[in-house]
Amino acid sequence: MTHAPAIDDSVAAREAERRSFGRRAQAFLLARPGLARLGVIAVLFGIWEIAARFYVDKMFLSPPSSVFTSLHTVFLTPGVPAALRITFFELSIAFVLSIAIGLTVGLTVGLNRFSHRSFMPIILLLYGTPQVTILPLFILYFGIGPASKIAFGVTHGMFPIMVTVIAGVQNIKPILLTSAKSMGASRWHIFRWVIFPHMIPSFFSGMRLAMTGVLLGVLLAELYVSTAGIGYYTTLFTQNFDPTKLLGLISMLAAMAIGLNELVRRAETRFSRWRSG
């Protein structure tokens, strides 16, 4: 940790200039970090490919090339398309319910100073509790079908929304409220034109956190016990020592998660733009 930290990157750049070998390529990559990133990803996949082909038992790891070429066989496994649909359905319902509950509770608690002071600590306490310890209870109450996954996803998704909505309707600059009031705004007007727009950016960052939470909750419950969802198939492929299909299924789910996260993130930047400009 005590070695020299190269602070100035112009030193590195000058060194790159000096070396004639691959000078252009280096400059090219230095100007395009995105391309270098793709290169890093390619190298990682290369390591995976080589490791899986020559060093690791085929029972445990298969190379990415065969995972991608046999991706369609995962779909051909009876029940997998339906399982992906079920998981997607669970995720959407849980997300919508999280928003509805989070928004209702958040506004109820946040709009009133007294209820904020009374219930905010309780909400934070519940938010900080690891819900995974009560996962067996959800199975007990809601069965092993989609209902328990949705309920468990909701418990992970609603708290971030509550907390961010509360934070959004609090912390409003008093001058905005005072000026609105002095211009004769009614309570509804204040809510509609001051508090509501102020809440939107934090609400959307809450939605992003909620999406992460819902994904975690639904997938945890799926992996715990499942009869038709993807949890069933990950267990099946693991027990059959079929890493090609397992990796295929996992990468499809990861793609689904990335897509959903990206969707919410886009919405967040889109709707909080008014603040910066």
Add this chain to the structure above:
Amino acid sequence: MTPRAGPDRGRWASRAVQALFLIAFLSLWAFATTWGHVSPILLPNPLAVLEELTDVLKTGEFIGDLRVTLTELAFGFAISMIAGTLVGYLISRSPYAIKVLEPLMAGIYSVPIILFLPLYVLFFGLGPPSKIALGATISFFPIALNTIAGFGYIDKIFITSARSMGASNYQLFRFVLLPAAFPVILTGLRMGFTVALLAILGSETIASLAGLGHRTVHLSESMDMARMFAYITFVVVVVAFLNTVMSSLEAKGKRG
């Protein structure tokens, strides 16, 4: 929005509401299970839970499972702490590396890594190694990303002025870089600790041979609800305690 009461009176009133909320919750639970027609298999009586909890604590039955979980947590967190800060530091040395690697790591971080649990079980078996590996993987990312954020975005003027005053590399690291980055790294460590704990409890719940998560599932499967609730209470208290310790360490480290 409400008329402003005296700050003291308001505080007591909210405390009273919180206490009432707790009492209402507990008495509803007690009434429903004692006189209502709630099956004890779905919801055991709070008194029975309390009895089981004292039994669990008195017999010391929890010690074995607690030790397994805490050992997994210690190993997993130690790995991610060392690897995360080291990798984060190395990346933060070059602005170019930050530009290339940080979005990549943030992207991986946004994937629910719990998905890889079946794979980890396949590689490392059902025992503690798979939990350690999953906990380390999940907590690696917040720690590394915060280390990058801590070391990578230090105001250049501090470094330039330290250099112009003749600071050696070691002095620069010890008195400029580290103090500037430390609070951010601490936040990363706290976040990493929380998610590592979650991941370990979660993977114990899903597939394991021992540990607190395993115990809860085992009791749930044998329909021993009162004891299961006792264990849930125990786990919640343990986790709350560990998180409080981490938060206060974080706060202390930031002040000092």
